[in-house]
Amino acid sequence: MTQTHPFVEIRHAQKSYGKLEVLKDISLSVERGQIVAIIGPSGSGKSTLLRAINDLDPLTSGEVWLDGLQVNKSLPHRQYENHINEMRQQIGMVFQHFNLFPHLTVRENVTMAPKLLKKISDKEADALAEEQLDHVGMLERIDYYPSQLSGGQKQRVAIARALAMKPKLMLFDEATSALDPELVEEVNLVMKKLAEEHMTMIIVTHEMDFAASVCDRVIFMDKGLVVEEGPPELVFKNPTQERTQVFLRKHLEGAK
Amino acid sequence: MGLDFSVIPPFYGTLALGVLWTIAITAASAVLSFFGGILLAVVALYGPLVVRLPFRFVAWLFMGTPLLLQLFLIYFGLAQIGVDLPAFVAGVIGLGFHYAVYNSELIQTAMVAVDKGQMEAARTLGLSRRQALMRVIVPQAVRDVLPPIGNNMIALLKDSALVSVIGVSELTLSAQLAIGRTYRPFEFYAAAAVLYYVINLGMEAVLRGFEKRNRLSR
Ligand SMILES: Nc1ncnc2c1ncn2[C@@H]1O[C@H](COP(=O)(O)OP(=O)(O)OP(=O)(O)O)[C@@H](O)[C@H]1O
Numbered sequence: 001m002t003q004t005h006p007f008v009e010i011r012h013a014q015k016s017y018g019k020l021e022v023l024k025d026i027s028l029s030v031e032r033g034q035i036v037a038i039i040g041p042s043g044s045g046k047s048t049l050l051r052a053i054n055d056l057d058p059l060t061s062g063e064v065w066l067d068g069l070q071v072n073k074s075l076p077h078r079q080y081e082n083h084i085n086e087m088r089q090q091i092g093m094v095f096q097h098f099n100l101f102p103h104l105t106v107r108e109n110v111t112m113a114p115k116l117l118k119k120i121s122d123k124e125a126d127a128l129a130e131e132q133l134d135h136v137g138m139l140e141r142i143d144y145y146p147s148q149l150s151g152g153q154k155q156r157v158a159i160a161r162a163l164a165m166k167p168k169l170m171l172f173d174e175a176t177s178a179l180d181p182e183l184v185e186e187v188n189l190v191m192k193k194l195a196e197e198h199m200t201m202i203i204v205t206h207e208m209d210f211a212a213s214v215c216d217r218v219i220f221m222d223k224g225l226v227v228e229e230g231p232p233e234l235v236f237k238n239p240t241q242e243r244t245q246v247f248l249r250k251h252l253e254g255a256k
Numbered sequence: 257m258g259l260d261f262s263v264i265p266p267f268y269g270t271l272a273l274g275v276l277w278t279i280a281i282t283a284a285s286a287v288l289s290f291f292g293g294i295l296l297a298v299v300a301l302y303g304p305l306v307v308r309l310p311f312r313f314v315a316w317l318f319m320g321t322p323l324l325l326q327l328f329l330i331y332f333g334l335a336q337i338g339v340d341l342p343a344f345v346a347g348v349i350g351l352g353f354h355y356a357v358y359n360s361e362l363i364q365t366a367m368v369a370v371d372k373g374q375m376e377a378a379r380t381l382g383l384s385r386r387q388a389l390m391r392v393i394v395p396q397a398v399r400d401v402l403p404p405i406g407n408n409m410i411a412l413l414k415d416s417a418l419v420s421v422i423g424v425s426e427l428t429l430s431a432q433l434a435i436g437r438t439y440r441p442f443e444f445y446a447a448a449a450v451l452y453y454v455i456n457l458g459m460e461a462v463l464r465g466f467e468k469r470n471r472l473s474r
């Protein structure tokens with residue numbers, strides 16, 4: 001019997017910190033090339049869910065699957081380490097605070113992991129860095145250090161660094177929340193470009209307009225539960241759940 | 257007896273050789289203390305408990321006892337149980353490990369202070385923990401404590417005089433040799449002091465060079 005899996009599948013994800021249940025039985029799936037936004041109030045578990053996908057914050061119970069392989073497969077410690085390192089190479093992640101490596105140049109930030117893990121030559125690495133940095137419009141800064149870049153530029157380099165591993169899936173955790181307002185757009189543009197190239201993406205965001213314009217589906221989370229999900233037109237314009245309505249109303253007021 | 261510095265020139269060769277040995281033993285011990293310090297720091301923070309505890313104990317021994325005694329123990333003590341090390345090697349081991357322990361304390365503190373997002377970013381790319389430590393955490397920690405490590409290196413240079421007692425003919429022992437022949441302690445100890453000072457200046461210049469190279473990368 002062959003069973004077709006969704007490209008990304010989360011099954012009954014549950015996560016507790018001590019007595020605090022942060023994720024309560026969440027299941028969701030994402031098709032190849034789909035772009036999903038996760039929205040919700042602070043503390044609702046958005047980051048925790050996202051970070052469970054690459055096992056940065058392991059689930060208490062539940063399964064995460066990517067392209068037919070279980071990410072959080074239970075294996076003996078040593079084997080698991082190898083397995084998860086390989087899975088993570090296929091899952092790019094972009095953080096709110098960039099987390100570029102400050103002791104390395106932009107070029108080295110992009111090439112370190114591919115050189116180390118894919119054993120590519122220096123020449124191939126340089127070509128890769130140039131390609132990826134060109135893609136995010138950062139080629140001119142290839143030999144700068146992160147400390148010499150603006151926030152928006154740092155985030156674009158961080159995206160290039162993740163893309164250099166040729167991931168199948170990209171995770172964004174509030175990629176623009178730490179940026180000055182005038183720098184948000186340049187990062188959003190890069191993400192839109194990825195969307196046009198049909199990169200599969202899961203995006204935690206507080207920017208409803210951006211979510212509405214690039215995402216195929218919006219997931220509203222509250223208190224560790226998926227309260228509502230659907231296409232952006234529906235979730236943003238005609239939310240069926242009261243909690244979604246309250247959140248969106250508050251958010252609109254906050255944005256003004 | 258007045259001062260007469262004209263006694264020095266005939267011993268230029270002796271003193272020059274002393275300077276070379278001092279530089280050699282300092283450089284070798286500095287390299288050992290640097291990489292040993294990194295290794296000790298990583299093991300102290302991330303090693304398995306069975307390794308961590310003995311390491312802690314040895315570190316405590318090196319920090320809690322006089323360096324002079326450690327040198328005697330490594331050179332004379334080990335010889336007695338059949339481990340006959342050349343004086344130079346014994347000196348490098350003693351000085352190197354002694355300062356490795358101090359460097360490791362600095363590096364550990366700095367490693368803990370590296371933003372935890374750095375480890376997360378590295379692991380997210382697929383690096384193993386060891387790769388992340390060696391490529392991301394340790395370089396940043398070392399960069400952050402380069403000035404105090406530099407101070408340790410200067411202290412190491414000065415403590416290298418101690419290896420004269422196990423017979424390494426470095427600068428202090430060379431001066432003593434010349435004094436034995438001339439009975440002119442003031443002139444030769446003063447000459448040695450000046451030479452230490454000059455080596456010190458050279459070393460500080462090298463350290464400043466390293467620190468400058470690091471300026472942008474933070
Ligand atoms: N390491 C931890 N230990 C204990 N509790 C934690 C830990 N990490 C997160 N939490 C808790 O889990 C809950 C969900 O956190 P999470 O960061 O996933 O929320 P979020 O939806 O991303 O919020 P925000 O919009 O503020 O980023 C919060 O109540 C938080 O305090």
Ligand SMILES: [Mg+2]
Nearest residue numbers: 046047048173
């Ligand atoms: Mg969050």
